[in-house]
Amino acid sequence: MNVEQPKLQISGLSKEFRRRGQAVLALDGVDLAIAENEFVSLVGTSGCGKSTLLMIVAGLQDFDTGEVLVDGQPVEGPGRDRGVVFQSYTLLPWLTAQQNVEFALRAAGSKGAELRERAREHLALVGLDRFADAFPNQLSGGMKQRVALARALSYRPKMLLMDEPFGALDALTRHHMQELLTRIWERHRLTVLFITHDVEEAVYLSDRVAIMSNAPGRIKETIPIPLARPRRYDITTSAEFLELHRRVLKSIREESIRAAEMDEALAEG
Numbered sequence: 526m527n528v529e530q531p532k533l534q535i536s537g538l539s540k541e542f543r544r545r546g547q548a549v550l551a552l553d554g555v556d557l558a559i560a561e562n563e564f565v566s567l568v569g570t571s572g573c574g575k576s577t578l579l580m581i582v583a584g585l586q587d588f589d590t591g592e593v594l595v596d597g598q599p600v601e602g603p604g605r606d607r608g609v610v611f612q613s614y615t616l617l618p619w620l621t622a623q624q625n626v627e628f629a630l631r632a633a634g635s636k637g638a639e640l641r642e643r644a645r646e647h648l649a650l651v652g653l654d655r656f657a658d659a660f661p662n663q664l665s666g667g668m669k670q671r672v673a674l675a676r677a678l679s680y681r682p683k684m685l686l687m688d689e690p691f692g693a694l695d696a697l698t699r700h701h702m703q704e705l706l707t708r709i710w711e712r713h714r715l716t717v718l719f720i721t722h723d724v725e726e727a728v729y730l731s732d733r734v735a736i737m738s739n740a741p742g743r744i745k746e747t748i749p750i751p752l753a754r755p756r757r758y759d760i761t762t763s764a765e766f767l768e769l770h771r772r773v774l775k776s777i778r779e780e781s782i783r784a785a786e787m788d789e790a791l792a793e794g
Contacts, residue, residue, distance in 0.1 A: 554743055567735050
């Protein structure tokens with residue numbers, strides 16, 4: 526991937542929170558570039574700042590120092606150029622699946638027949654056109670997340686930001702969603718920043734996996750994932766996949782050990 530002219534450029538990014546009157550540095554000098562149509566997963570220990578970083582890119586969280594650019598323009602707030610999918614489904618319960626997608630499209634300026642056709646098109650993309658008239662409480666967890674994905678894709682953002690989107694799903698549904706996302710991305714291609722705790726998921730989905738250090742979060746290293754596409758789930762048993770999985774897991778474990786050693790030193794001090 527060519528990252529010399531990135532879709533997303535994060536440079537020297539730092540973020541500090543106040544907790545119980547104390548300053549806590551969550552992110553410290555984060556540098557990350559993601560190319561046009563590249564799929565990058567962000568992994569790391571709990572509390573390392575992954576979700577904070579995604580929220581900043583989404584324009585939903587401010588930051589203290591550094592720069593965040595999309596297509597060379599600074600991120601100054603939320604925008605339709607970035608679609609966001611969270612672990613919680615965030616669907617409006619009084620609207621049907623079709624109406625939930627239409628709601629997002631209406632906010633993006635679509636009207637009339639175009640609005641209805643585009644909503645139905647994107648429900649079909651995620652395999653839910655037969656459930657267009659169902660309300661959220663009539664859908665399974667995986668189906669709700671497919672509606673959320675259809676909604677995020679419907680207004681055709683330049684970038685998709687996903688924060689543990691499959692974390693609340695059972696293992697089988699999660700695998701189905703991973704395969705669905707892979708098929709959609711391989712067919713339609715857009716830039717994706719994907720947050721996950723699941724190393725297998727990160728390796729399966731991504732072009733690169735970026736590993737964050739323990740808090741304060743920095744990008745420790747990025748590991749290219751040169752697995753052939755299109756990908757199917759049986760690739761997860763291949764020797765090449767297992768070696769990439771081992772490398773990513775080893776890097777995260779190093780951070781876990783470092784964090785434990787720091788906690789032990791503080792307790793003894």
